[in-house]
Amino acid sequence: MNIEKVLIVEDETLMREYLFHWLGTAGYRVVGAASDRKTAQRMSERQEPDLVLLDMDLPDGEGWEFIDRQMERRPSTRILVVTAHVGSYPVLKLKKSGVMGVLDKAETDGDELLRAVRAIANWRTYYTERVERTFRKLVQEGTAFYKTLSPREEELIRYFALGLSNAEIGDRVGLRESTVQGHRRNVMSKVGVGSTPELMAWSIRQGFVCDRQIQRAYV
Numbered sequence: 718m719n720i721e722k723v724l725i726v727e728d729e730t731l732m733r734e735y736l737f738h739w740l741g742t743a744g745y746r747v748v749g750a751a752s753d754r755k756t757a758q759r760m761s762e763r764q765e766p767d768l769v770l771l772d773m774d775l776p777d778g779e780g781w782e783f784i785d786r787q788m789e790r791r792p793s794t795r796i797l798v799v800t801a802h803v804g805s806y807p808v809l810k811l812k813k814s815g816v817m818g819v820l821d822k823a824e825t826d827g828d829e830l831l832r833a834v835r836a837i838a839n840w841r842t843y844y845t846e847r848v849e850r851t852f853r854k855l856v857q858e859g860t861a862f863y864k865t866l867s868p869r870e871e872e873l874i875r876y877f878a879l880g881l882s883n884a885e886i887g888d889r890v891g892l893r894e895s896t897v898q899g900h901r902r903n904v905m906s907k908v909g910v911g912s913t914p915e916l917m918a919w920s921i922r923q924g925f926v927c928d929r930q931i932q933r934a935y936v
Contacts, residue, residue: 720795720838724766725750726757726783727799728775732822736770736799739827745834753777761787766794768837771816773800773807781810788815795837799825804924808851809863818843862923865907871925873900877913878920 723745727733733750740747748764751757754775761769761783769787773780780798787794796816800807803821811819817837820830824845833843844852855861862871876886883897890897901913910916920926 720745720767720834722746722748722764722766722768724748724757724760724764724769726752726754726769726775726780727772728752729772732772732799735827736830739830740770740834743831743834754780754783757783758786761794762790765791768795768797768834771796771798773798773802781814784814784816795840797833797837797843799830802924803845803848803851804922805851805855805862806924808848808924809855812852819845819848821845821847823847860907860909862908866904870900870904870907873897874904874916874920874925877901877904878917878926880913880917 723740725733725736725740725747727736727750730752733752737747737750745768748766749760751760752775754777757769757771757775760766769783771780771783784796787796792815798811798816798819799822800819801822803819808819817840818833820833820843824847825833829845836843855863858864862874866874872890873886876889881889883894883901886892887894887897892900901916905911905913905916908916908919910919
């Protein structure tokens, strides 16, 4: 199936216009451009795009919910993620999510954008070299977090990274404070850090949270 309709989901005006220009110049029909997740979902349901260019860090949340909902509602939709966050955690999660490609905003130019779109038009995946390097390193690492941490521990790391107390985390996820404290100790032991500040720094480096999520946590 050819790519006849493209939807852009990007909250930065300059980046959104850049994507619109390059795709239009290459002959692709952009049927909409959304700056937040809820608008993107409405546009997608109305326009039924063949390809969605998706930024993961949006004002009303991350792009994961859009991906999950779109894959459930219309699995034939091809999604190309364009993101500045290519740490180990998001790269691994994106690889498993069903998206067709990931572009690193820090390294991608217009020519690579079009190469990615053309590859995806032919049902081939496309990941920038930095994304592939991150994934290969993670797979080769014997103590990589996804090989040692439980699903519950991965969930809680996101809260640890935000600097929340055990009591605050317990209220959010429905666990006793002592249980959260035990998970925190186990996680610190598994990833090789000796304090909560070190755990927070490690979690941010790995990409469990991004700057905007940290800002939201303290609004």
